[in-house]
Amino acid sequence: xxxxFSPVIESWRFLLGGLGLTLALSVMTMLCxxxxxxxxxxxxxxxxxxxxWPLVFxxxxxxxxxxxxxxxxxxxxLPIVTGFVLPPxxxxxxxxxxxxxxxxxxxxxxxxxxxxxGQSRAAFALGMSRVQTIRQIILPQAxxxxxxxxxxxxxxTIKDTAIAAVIAVPEYMxxxxxxxxxxxxxxxxxxxxxxxxxxxxxxxxRGVDMVYARLAHLGxx
Amino acid sequence: xxxxxxxxxxNAGALVDGTELTVALAVLTMLIAVPGGIVLAxxxxxxxxxxxxxxxxxxxxxxxxxxxxxxxxxxxxMPIAIGVAFSPFVTGLVALSLNVSxxxxxxxxxxxxxxxxGQSEAAFALGMSRWQAMRExxxxxxARRVLPVLASTWxxxxxxxxxVSVIAVGxxxxxxxxxxxxxxxxxxxLTAMAAIYWALGYPQAKLVDWLHRRLGVSE
Amino acid sequence: MSDGHRQPIxxxxxxxxxxxxxxxxxxxxxxxxxxxxxxxxxxxLIGPSGSGKSTLLRCTNGLELxxxxxxxxxxxxxxxxxxxxxxxxxxxxxxxxxFELFPHKTVLGNVTAxxxxxxxxxRKDAEARAMALLDKxxxxxxxxxxxxxxxxxxxxxxxxxxxxxxxxTVMLFDEPTSALDPETIGEVLxxxxxxxxxxxxxxxxxxxxxxxxxxxxxxxxxxxxTVIEQGPPEQIFDAPLVARTREFLSHLGWAG
Numbered sequence: 120x121x122x123x124f125s126p127v128i129e130s131w132r133f134l135l136g137g138l139g140l141t142l143a144l145s146v147m148t149m150l151c152x153x154x155x156x157x158x159x160x161x162x163x164x165x166x167x168x169x170x171x172w173p174l175v176f177x178x179x180x181x182x183x184x185x186x187x188x189x190x191x192x193x194x195x196x197l198p199i200v201t202g203f204v205l206p207p208x209x210x211x212x213x214x215x216x217x218x219x220x221x222x223x224x225x226x227x228x229x230x231x232x233x234x235x236x237g238q239s240r241a242a243f244a245l246g247m248s249r250v251q252t253i254r255q256i257i258l259p260q261a262x263x264x265x266x267x268x269x270x271x272x273x274x275x276t277i278k279d280t281a282i283a284a285v286i287a288v289p290e291y292m293x294x295x296x297x298x299x300x301x302x303x304x305x306x307x308x309x310x311x312x313x314x315x316x317x318x319x320x321x322x323x324x325r326g327v328d329m330v331y332a333r334l335a336h337l338g339x340x
Numbered sequence: 341x342x343x344x345x346x347x348x349x350x351n352a353g354a355l356v357d358g359t360e361l362t363v364a365l366a367v368l369t370m371l372i373a374v375p376g377g378i379v380l381a382x383x384x385x386x387x388x389x390x391x392x393x394x395x396x397x398x399x400x401x402x403x404x405x406x407x408x409x410x411x412x413x414x415x416x417x418m419p420i421a422i423g424v425a426f427s428p429f430v431t432g433l434v435a436l437s438l439n440v441s442x443x444x445x446x447x448x449x450x451x452x453x454x455x456x457x458g459q460s461e462a463a464f465a466l467g468m469s470r471w472q473a474m475r476e477x478x479x480x481x482x483a484r485r486v487l488p489v490l491a492s493t494w495x496x497x498x499x500x501x502x503x504v505s506v507i508a509v510g511x512x513x514x515x516x517x518x519x520x521x522x523x524x525x526x527x528x529x530l531t532a533m534a535a536i537y538w539a540l541g542y543p544q545a546k547l548v549d550w551l552h553r554r555l556g557v558s559e
Numbered sequence: 560m561s562d563g564h565r566q567p568i569x570x571x572x573x574x575x576x577x578x579x580x581x582x583x584x585x586x587x588x589x590x591x592x593x594x595x596x597x598x599x600x601x602x603x604l605i606g607p608s609g610s611g612k613s614t615l616l617r618c619t620n621g622l623e624l625x626x627x628x629x630x631x632x633x634x635x636x637x638x639x640x641x642x643x644x645x646x647x648x649x650x651x652x653x654x655x656x657x658f659e660l661f662p663h664k665t666v667l668g669n670v671t672a673x674x675x676x677x678x679x680x681x682r683k684d685a686e687a688r689a690m691a692l693l694d695k696x697x698x699x700x701x702x703x704x705x706x707x708x709x710x711x712x713x714x715x716x717x718x719x720x721x722x723x724x725x726x727x728t729v730m731l732f733d734e735p736t737s738a739l740d741p742e743t744i745g746e747v748l749x750x751x752x753x754x755x756x757x758x759x760x761x762x763x764x765x766x767x768x769x770x771x772x773x774x775x776x777x778x779x780x781x782x783x784x785t786v787i788e789q790g791p792p793e794q795i796f797d798a799p800l801v802a803r804t805r806e807f808l809s810h811l812g813w814a815g
Contacts, residue, residue, distance in 0.1 A: 182541065182542075183499075184537045185499035185503075185513070185537060187505070188533055188534050192531070192533075195530055199527045274404075282406070284408070299416070305416040306416055309409065310413070312409055313409060313413060324403070456659075459659055461659065462653075462659035464621075465651075465652070466648070466673035467645055467649035467725060468645075468676055468677055469642075469645055472676050477661050481661075
């Protein structure tokens with residue numbers, strides 16, 4: 120089996136563009152998911168009772184439906200419903216954010232729930248209001264505890280962007296497929312792809328572990 | 341927007357077949373990946389630097405690669421590396437098994453590692469060998485801890501089977517999208533696909549929650 | 560105990576420690592420890608926390624391997640490899656400070672675990688042996704309970720029965736009562752006392768000075784990994800030769 124990496128090397132700019140899009144999509148998805156998921160998680164914990172049911176339904180539904188299905192539906196079916204076509208990148212952003220926000224909401228809920236009730240009681244005893252307690256006592260501790268889970272969500276997000284290749288988003292996976300088809304050298308192209316993804320993902324998980332190790336004592340009560 | 345939902349009922353048979361393949365894929369993968377995970381965990385916990393390194397490398401590799409990439413790579417590499425042309429089903433099965441084994445390896449390692457050292461020491465003090473201590477004392481206790489995580493992994497696996505549709509394995513996602521292409525009933529078929537996954541996945545997710553509650557870690 | 564039970568000096572020692580040395584990284588846990596344990600003797604190891612008493616016990620049954628010196632059991636040096644120690648461990652029983660009962664097995668299951676798994680005894684025989692031992696420690700009515708349902712003192716007595724089920728020649732006790740409520744300490748010490756009366760060779764790491772004074776035939780005082788004094792209990796407790804021993808005992812409020 121002779122390997123010929125020249126098609127890959129020659130198209131490095133093409134691939135790099137794909138990688139840039141992968142990272143852009145990942146970061147934007149992460150931001151949207153954090154905002155949306157954070158809101159949903161907080162609403163679940165502190166919101167009115169009637170809101171809980173639809174939120175839980177949303178969260179559990181996203182746990183049940185594969186990412187591929189959400190992506191495909193957002194790109195092909197949503198335009199029919201809304202009459203409004205989203206370009207692939209934005210369809211992917213919407214789909215991935217909606218999907219991952221559900222996981223973020225669960226992490227937020229678990230993080231807040233892990234803080235001992237004694238902490239709130241101590242804060243109330245000092246005369247703090249509910250909002251002050253949540254903002255100054257509960258959330259800071261909970262956020263530290265949520266860090267490792269957020270790290271793994273970031274890792275999952277980057278991996279899920281590769282699935283967006285299926286709806287023609289020209290990120291790295293998609294471009295690798297294109298190149299593999301044109302150059303007839305799929306093995307070389309995908310081997311490089313594996314290295315690229317590994318190099319991107321490995322530091323993410325390790326980095327989060329390290330940050331958490333430094334900050335963990337802040338969340339221990 | 342004119343919708344024709346009858347396309348779903350007319351193709352119900354094919355959708356059921358697709359669902360069966362999804363389930364078969366998931367079950368077979370777990371049958372391979374659970375023993376696979378145990379082996380990886382025991383390798384990692386063995387004293388041998390070689391085994392530990394091999395296991396850790398395997399786990400790190402597959403946890404840091406998108407599954408869809410693994411599937412594509414398996415599809416192109418396997419025929420050349422092994423010389424035999426496998427069916428897409430087998431290729432998909434291999435990719436899924438490698439991926440899930442890696443996750444299970446971590447799960448079992450954490451589960452086994454969470455058992456207090458004193459428990460194995462008490463077993464050793466009675467004269468048990470490392471393997472006897474593992475079998476009689478550590479693994480039975482670790483199983484309780486590991487079960488909820490394995491259940492979560494199963495739910496993820498069930499969803500991940502949809503990815504092998506990209507190499508034309510006729511599971512549920514592929515079948516639904518094929519019907520969509522043939523009938524041009526995009527919204528109906530894609531919604532039906534989502535609904536079927538939802539109907540299958542929702543109870544599974546609830547079961548996992550129940551398991552987490554029942555077998556919650558208590559020292 | 561200390562008067563009726565002393566062995567004549569001519570009886571051969573069961574365990575001999577000569578110049579035993581153990582390191583954990585840079586930390587010297589044991590340095591030049593020498594002592595002897597004779598048949599049917601009760602030897603108590605006392606001393607401040609971290610002085611090496613438990614480490615010596617764990618080196619005796621191979622849970623730790625020594626870095627220097629030697630330990631001889633019935634005249635033969637202990638194997639230096641982990642697997643070789645397995646056979647030796649079958650001749651010694653160990654009771655841990657936090658009991659370490661197997662939570663997923665019943666009381667009966669705990670006591671039969673050793674004989675069935677290691678000695679390959681048949682279930683019926685193992686259970687018969689277990690029942691007799693549980694009866695001896697006063698827990699015959701708890702055979703089908705799980706450890707979580709038992710008090711600390713009860714769990715420790717089960718742990719003693721579990722160790723005895725292997726019919727060891729030496730019993731090692733690592734601070735057996737340190738994790739117990741004061742009310743339950745007595746029931747465990749009574750079992751240990753009876754065991755001593757029946758002639759079991761015992762090495763006991765303990766802070767229970769009254770027990771040591773009354774039951775031990777020989778007391779070894781540790782400090783920072785070395786033996787600072789050893790002798791019969793009358794010497795150690797009533798008329799210690801070394802000032803540090805006196806300081807340690809008075810620290811504990813030992814009034815004699």
